[in-house]
Amino acid sequence: MSTTHKAHCLILPFPGQGHINPMLQFSKRLQSKGVKITIAPTKSFLKTMKELPTPVSIEAISDGYDDGGVDEAGSYAVYITRFKEVGLDTLSQLIQKLRNCGCPVNCIVYDPILPWAVEVAKKFGLVSAAFFTQNCTVDNIYYYVDKGVIKLPPTQVDEEILLPGLSCTIETSDVPSFVSTPESDILVEMLVNQFSNLKKADWILINSFYELEKEVIDWMANIYPMKTIGPTIPSMYLDKRLPDDKEYGMSLFKPMANECLNWLNRQPISSVLYVSFGSLAKLEAEQMEELAWGLKNSNKNFLWVVRSTEEPKLPKNFLDELASEKGLVVSWCPQLQVLEHKSIGCFLTHCGWNSTLEAISLGVPMVTMPQWSDQPTNTKLVQDVWEMGIKAKQDEKGIVRREVIEECIKLVMEEEKGNVIRGNAKKWKELARNAMDEGGSSDKNIEEFVSKLMTIS
Numbered sequence: 001m002s003t004t005h006k007a008h009c010l011i012l013p014f015p016g017q018g019h020i021n022p023m024l025q026f027s028k029r030l031q032s033k034g035v036k037i038t039i040a041p042t043k044s045f046l047k048t049m050k051e052l053p054t055p056v057s058i059e060a061i062s063d064g065y066d067d068g069g070v071d072e073a074g075s076y077a078v079y080i081t082r083f084k085e086v087g088l089d090t091l092s093q094l095i096q097k098l099r100n101c102g103c104p105v106n107c108i109v110y111d112p113i114l115p116w117a118v119e120v121a122k123k124f125g126l127v128s129a130a131f132f133t134q135n136c137t138v139d140n141i142y143y144y145v146d147k148g149v150i151k152l153p154p155t156q157v158d159e160e161i162l163l164p165g166l167s168c169t170i171e172t173s174d175v176p177s178f179v180s181t182p183e184s185d186i187l188v189e190m191l192v193n194q195f196s197n198l199k200k201a202d203w204i205l206i207n208s209f210y211e212l213e214k215e216v217i218d219w220m221a222n223i224y225p226m227k228t229i230g231p232t233i234p235s236m237y238l239d240k241r242l243p244d245d246k247e248y249g250m251s252l253f254k255p256m257a258n259e260c261l262n263w264l265n266r267q268p269i270s271s272v273l274y275v276s277f278g279s280l281a282k283l284e285a286e287q288m289e290e291l292a293w294g295l296k297n298s299n300k301n302f303l304w305v306v307r308s309t310e311e312p313k314l315p316k317n318f319l320d321e322l323a324s325e326k327g328l329v330v331s332w333c334p335q336l337q338v339l340e341h342k343s344i345g346c347f348l349t350h351c352g353w354n355s356t357l358e359a360i361s362l363g364v365p366m367v368t369m370p371q372w373s374d375q376p377t378n379t380k381l382v383q384d385v386w387e388m389g390i391k392a393k394q395d396e397k398g399i400v401r402r403e404v405i406e407e408c409i410k411l412v413m414e415e416e417k418g419n420v421i422r423g424n425a426k427k428w429k430e431l432a433r434n435a436m437d438e439g440g441s442s443d444k445n446i447e448e449f450v451s452k453l454m455t456i457s
């Protein structure tokens with residue numbers, strides 16, 4: 001190991017944009033505290049990256065599908081089984097290789113969707129840290145699915161679910177979609193499996209902060225010693241103490257940074273609605289059309305991220321005529337710089353956990369349109385617990401209509417009722433910063449993690 005580093009963490013992310021972003025940012029924070037970092041993405045995932053981070057080393061490993069990852073496997077069930085078989089070897093080989101070249105690893109930070117990583121850590125006598133990229137409430141729900149407290153699939157759409165530790169009552173429609181829809185049993189199995197050998201992990205880290213989820217974090221602490229270390233967004237945005245780059249830097253898509261920022265610079269303060277559905281969600285064509293008209297009818301300036309695979313679903317003439325006066329449509333943007341921009345007044349979001357936490361950290365109120373996965377639960381928290389946004393409700397066909405979208409945007413951006421939501425957004429931003437600031441709840445946990453690593457190395 002080099003003389004300047006006392007500890008070396010190998011980071012094993014699950015191959016997804018929403019999973020790699022928080023782990024990469026956490027890595028950069030560890031690095032700023034003197035820990036050496038090597039990130040081990042899968043080979044196929046690395047190939048699809050349009051942007052790579054400069055300050056950390058990357059050593060790709062095989063998941064058994066070096067050409068196309070999950071797509072090549074054909075299903076998550078096949079993929080996750082093969083990744084385990086191959087990954088046990090390829091991760092071990094990487095650890096051995098780093099040892100041989102004088103740069104031994106002493107800790108593996110892994111996404112618990114890949115629970116077998118803890119076995120590799122044990123084999124080599126390394127510290128293991130499970131890193132949950134989703135929030136504690138969502139993890140609590142998966143935990144109780146594992147324990148059989150939540151039955152799969154729930155029988156009624158609006159059945160109340162009482163779970164220990166939660167700060168609000170939830171209904172079937174608020175639980176992660178994988179739990180509420182019977183056809184996603186392999187996905188729910190993958191998420192429930194996160195707990196299969198969690199007791200063996202030396203650390204359990206969560207991308208959230210204590211003040212945001214106090215009750216459930218305290219409750220889960222009776223079962224697992226979970227430590228919050230978030231929000232993991234670049235420190236530049238939070239406390240300016242650390243020199244840092246402004247973006248995540250490991251992106252599947254090329255952000256149209258100049259175009260977005262130049263356009264935003266020309267818009268009045270708090271006048272722009274930012275719209276994005278993250279890296280995976282696919283909207284139905286009918287939903288795209290309703291959304292397009294909702295934006296147009298709201299009469300707000302808007303910046304809308306429409307990934308190139310989604311663009312054909314836009315209504316004809318939307319880009320040339322309807323959007324041209326008030327809107328800018330881009331295929332990917334530097335989201336953190338956008339959310340931080342003074343012209344942004346609201347975020348219409350699918351409520352992926354990273355987007356939600358970024359909006360919280362940068363104080364941007366939300367209109368939510370959850371699609372799948374943990375997004376319904378995140379939405380519930382945003383609206384009913386943190387009260388910094390409002391859900392745009394679907395009709396019986398599962399479509400959010402243009403009138404509802406228009407009404408929600410206006411409520412959050414202009415109406416008296418939106419005052420509370422806008423005020424709470426400022427409050428949560430402050431609390432997120434405090435958590436990461438020196439001596440804050442997350443900062444203390446990170447310090448403890450680093451100092452223990454330094455001691456054993």
Ligand code: UDX
Pocket residue numbers: 016017018019021134255276277278279280281305331332333334335336351352353354355356358372373374375
């Ligand atoms: C997925 C799941 O859908 C989500 O629910 C889960 O919590 C994490 O994994 P994704 O759908 O991509 O992630 O959403 P999200 O978690 O919000 O992550 C998207 C990331 O991409 C964010 O960090 C966001 O800043 C970034 N992004 C998004 C950009 O940098 N530019 C964009 O134009 C859009």
